[in-house]
Amino acid sequence: MYRSHNCGALNASHINQEVTLAGWVQKSRDKGFMAWVDLRDRYGVTQLIFDTARTEASVFExxxxxxxxxxxxxxxxxxERESKNxxxxxGEIEILVSELTIxxxxxxxxxxxxxxxxxxEDIRMKYxxxxxxxxxxxxxxxxxxxxAMEVRKYLSDLDFCEVETPYLIKSTPEGARDFVVPSRMNEGQFYALPQSPQTFKQLLMVGGMxxxxxxxxxxxxxxxRADRQPEFTQIDCEMAFVEQEDILDVFEGLTxxxxxxxxxxxxxKFPRMTYDHAMKTYGNDKPDIRFGMEFGELNAVAQHKEFSVFNSAELVVGIAVPKAGEYTxxxxDGLxxxxxxxxxxASGMVYVKCNEDGTYKSSVDKFYDQEDLAQWAKITGAKPGDMIFVLSGPANKTRVQLSALRMELATRLGLRNPEVFxxxxxxxxxxxxxxxxxGRYHAMHHPFTSPKPEDMALLETDPGKVRANAYDMVLNGNEIGGGSIRIHDKATQQLMFKYLGFTEDEAKAQFGFLMDAFQFGAPPHGGLAFGLDRxxxxxxxxxxxxxxIAFPKNNSGRDVMIDAPAAIDTKQLQELHIKLA
Amino acid sequence: MYRSHNCGALNASHINQEVTLAGWVQKSRDKGFMAWVDLRDRYGVTQLIFDTARTEASVFExxxxxxxxxxxxxxxxxxERESKNxxxxxGEIEILVSELTIxxxxxxxxxxxxxxxxxxEDIRMKYxxxxxxxxxxxxxxxxxxxxAMEVRKYLSDLDFCEVETPYLIKSTPEGARDFVVPSRMNEGQFYALPQSPQTFKQLLMVGGMxxxxxxxxxxxxxxxRADRQPEFTQIDCEMAFVEQEDILDVFEGLTxxxxxxxxxxxxxKFPRMTYDHAMKTYGNDKPDIRFGMEFGELNAVAQHKEFSVFNSAELVVGIAVPKAGEYTxxxxDGLxxxxxxxxxxASGMVYVKCNEDGTYKSSVDKFYDQEDLAQWAKITGAKPGDMIFVLSGPANKTRVQLSALRMELATRLGLRNPEVFxxxxxxxxxxxxxxxxxGRYHAMHHPFTSPKPEDMALLETDPGKVRANAYDMVLNGNEIGGGSIRIHDKATQQLMFKYLGFTEDEAKAQFGFLMDAFQFGAPPHGGLAFGLDRxxxxxxxxxxxxxxIAFPKNNSGRDVMIDAPAAIDTKQLQELHIKLA
Known part of the structure; x- marks a missing residue:
């Protein structure tokens, strides 16, 4: 037995016990006639003492x-330790050592x-x-x-069943992003590693699981990009006989x-927000709502004056930054x-300082009077002492820019407290x-997401307007999960592939098995997936x-510790029926 | 809401409640004025009744x-159901249906x-x-x-921590059996998919986890082969500061x-058996001990008589088959x-019938008298009414043959009861x-397994005799888990690679990172892995x-449902810097 206790286990209740510990030397101090070692393992640190008066000379040396x-x-x-921590x-004890083995x-x-x-970072990754x-x-x-254990317990207690789906699957139309695996036994053919178990979980629903x-x-x-990994972990979930509300309930409960x-x-209960509202109010489909600074659209009050920049813009939009009126x-200029x-x-920014006395001072005083600016303050919710920043330009682009500014200011103002959720x-x-x-339409979520029935007619006339039964869970400005109610009938799925520009043959080659499955009694179903790492x-x-992540890869997809990927030998290539290009 | 209850939930306590159910039609019967449907979902089956007297005509139709x-x-x-099940x-209720939606x-x-x-099998795999x-x-x-949940709970409660190790790793010397993944970002290089997380779990031990x-x-x-899958699931475990005994304790506890x-x-408490004993007694390193039929070595009593087949054999070995004396x-002959x-x-087999009256009748009565055969019975443990079967030949081969016979007879005699463990x-x-x-030596377990210190000296003189700190858990004739105490110092690991025929460069290229790690304070460690599927x-x-397994592959490694592996397009091959051979 290497140890009787671990390095975090001993306290005053163990005084006078003979113990055996093992671990790593965290640090050691030597005062001539006394020496101390901090011994560390996964569980904690225990102080060892060596004392010429009480420790055998060979052990002390x-x-x-x-x-x-x-x-x-x-x-x-x-x-008992003399100077307790x-x-x-x-911290109340130490070990008077009698035997030491390296x-x-x-x-x-x-x-x-x-x-x-x-x-x-680099050296830490290598080691x-x-x-x-x-x-x-x-x-x-x-x-x-x-x-992960809490997730599993919670879902198991709700009768969810963890099912392992295969890793060696088939390349998908988003294939360009697939990792592939040449097959030795099936010459010239490749498996793909799953970007998600999407089709398999849908087949499990068809299978009644x-x-x-x-x-x-x-x-x-x-x-x-920074903080993306080529392999990542999902909490992947799916339910049958459900509507959107059922899914939101279960996974809001989990979170x-x-x-x-x-x-x-x-x-x-989690607030809910439509995508449109999120984009208009935060310029972002994953708004951080730990703080305000909601967008105020100023077109009605800022256009049709003398300021041509605003007059020609599709959108004039501002935010009130709390207590930023003091900015020099x-x-x-830095902002x-x-x-x-x-x-x-962005190409420029207008600002309005909201003075404590209720007056305003702006960078566009030439064009707007106090009454105009008071309107801006009202719409953006600015209070005396705040600063309003206003951007203008094409609507979507401007919203994204203002969202970036909002997040940056929140960071600077300390409004993104990681302990607030x-x-x-x-x-x-x-x-x-x-x-x-x-000029083509892509599925925003994936091609299996169902359109809202009431928007189906728009598919022919105004496809960009069709809303999906799709939802994201957002936490502190991050999408932590997303999902949808799926299509569960062959006709709709075929239609969807058609709208996405698949030929009938392509759709069949890639997803024939799923559309076949839909013919044999597919239940309504839906689900979502969380990104566990995030x-x-x-x-x-x-x-x-x-x-x-225990062993992450760097931005070139390399594991610098084991030095992978690496070359493989010619014989192996031959067996796999491939050669280097 | 698609359902108020699932199809396994309702019983007599729910009588008179209005409910909504959803599921699959398991079967339907129609008696003209009454019709029944068995509605099935994951949770059970509920009987629906449609009755012209009580059900609206359109619903009935x-x-x-x-x-x-x-x-x-x-x-x-x-x-309440009339004919209860x-x-x-x-089984005590049925649902009188008022509304039906397909x-x-x-x-x-x-x-x-x-x-x-x-x-x-084939059609079931396709669908x-x-x-x-x-x-x-x-x-x-x-x-x-x-x-799987019980395993996780048990190990978590013992302070084990589940750590995800990477799937995109480096090809190993057993590389011929690696699946590889060409890297797009690292031209000409490949990841390998892990045959096990062996080196990573050892690095976690070095890392104090x-x-x-x-x-x-x-x-x-x-x-x-039948019942092997190219992807399979392990319960992979490792501990630091342990000896073999600690590992056996923990995982015997888990099982x-x-x-x-x-x-x-x-x-x-699980019996323990040395490899040598298992081979001698059962001809098998994963003996099924639900039943006896242990091997009796008969050389001493069966050789030096007139029977030349036995006299020239390295090993004469038999088993007593209980109650097989009646075999015609x-x-x-069939056996x-x-x-x-x-x-x-095998080339032939000798048998000895143990009569109820204590006499013997054998296929070699010409060479052996009753006293000889009584010795055989004693050594094999045969009782009146049993049959002794005897094989002879080269020791290892003969043991394996007799093991096969032992298992076959046990199956025929119904001794392999799957509910006995x-x-x-x-x-x-x-x-x-x-x-x-x-003519080369291979690691029986893997190259990281530590030799028994007392056998180290044999490495130079008689390598086949060196025993390892390695162990298998065997259940009902199957190896369900196996592991070892690992080498944890660079010198021994280098020596091992040398004995396995690696050049120093090869060892360094493949496992330099592990041997490097051993220099920075590697603790003694060991572990094991269970095959979860089995x-x-x-x-x-x-x-x-x-x-x-939810979606298994066939014996050619194909998923016949999704038709994978499959060809990928030239553009994708180009991006991966490979071509077909």
């Missing part, structure tokens, strides 16, 4: 040779194994196994496990349970620079979105997902 | 048009959706979504979920818990034919096994795993 991250085993007696569970020596680690390490020893990463992984869920890896081969169970936070000219950056792309549903998404390059990071109060 | 597997919704009143939960029509299914279907509607498959999937587990898909591209919780069966000459089949490969540990596996073709099938009392 050995203790002095211990380097950081050495793996050791000690036997000793639990004794009330902040740590083991289980494994360690090279000096390339960065410090401390909460605040001196290691940069991820050392990074995982640090509390911030270790605790994130433990936290992730806790969240109502109330399915799965915590499952998914794969997407796209150019990686509320997680917030309560994991964070101790009780939240009310320099700060304002104007910020919104002109290519990533945001403001979930909501965004509903009534458009079914289709226009791809401006090709969900866990947000619940954990973090901005990035990387610490919540 | 509609009911008569319903075909098998139509998806319908009905409203009606729960009434006490065997089903809803939610989806269905073509006639290609096979009957019944427990005993008329559909063969797997219909197969899943059948109770045997549906219940197997629900059972699998239950087992003691007590890891994961229920995880693994992939192996090998020629598929005992599953048997008790899932099957209601309490089992004693024809039955015995002799059976063991001569190429799959078994006889788990055991097989320990002290050899570290290496000789590949007869290449475990669930055995617990479910089934011989084959296929019904416990």
């Amino acid at each position: 050995a203790a002095k040779t211990l380097g950081r991250e050495f793996v050791i085993q000690v036997k000793g007696t639990v004794i 009330k902040n740590m569970p083991t 289980l494994n020596a360690a090279l000096t680690p390339p960065f410090t194994i401390e909460d605040d390490t001196d290691g940069g 991820r196994y050392l990074d995982i020893r640090r509390n911030p990463v270790k605790n994130s992984l433990l936290f992730r496990h806790k969240v 109502d109330k399915y869920f799965q915590i499952v890896k998914c794969f997407r081969d796209e150019d990686l 509320r349970h997680l917030l309560l169970e994991i964070k101790g936070i009780a939240v009310d 000219r320099k700060e304002i 104007i620079e910020w919104i002109k950056r290519p990533q945001v792309g 403001a979930p909501l549903w965004v509903v009534d998404f458009p079914l289709l979105e226009l791809d401006e390059e090709s 969900l866990v990071a947000i619940l954990g109060g973090q901005e990035t997902i990387r610490d919540f | 509609a009911a008569k048009t319903l075909g098998r597997e139509f998806v319908i919704q009905v409203k009606g009143t729960v009434i 006490k065997n089903m939960p809803t 939610l989806n029509a269905a073509l006639t299914p290609p096979f009957t959706i019944e427990d005993d279907t008329d559909g063969g 797997r979504y219909l197969d899943i509607r059948r109770n045997p498959v549906k219940n197997s999937l629900l059972f699998r979920h239950k087992v 003691d007590k890891y587990f994961q229920i995880v898909k693994c992939f192996r591209d090998e020629d598929l 005992r818990h599953l048997l008790l919780e899932i099957k209601g069966i309490a089992v004693d 000459r024809k039955e015995i 002799i034919e059976w063991i001569k089949r190429p799959q078994v490969g 006889a788990p055991l540990w097989v320990v002290d596996f050899p570290l290496l096994e000789l590949d007869e073709e290449s 475990l669930v099938a055995i617990l479910g009392g089934q011989e084959t795993i296929r019904d416990f």
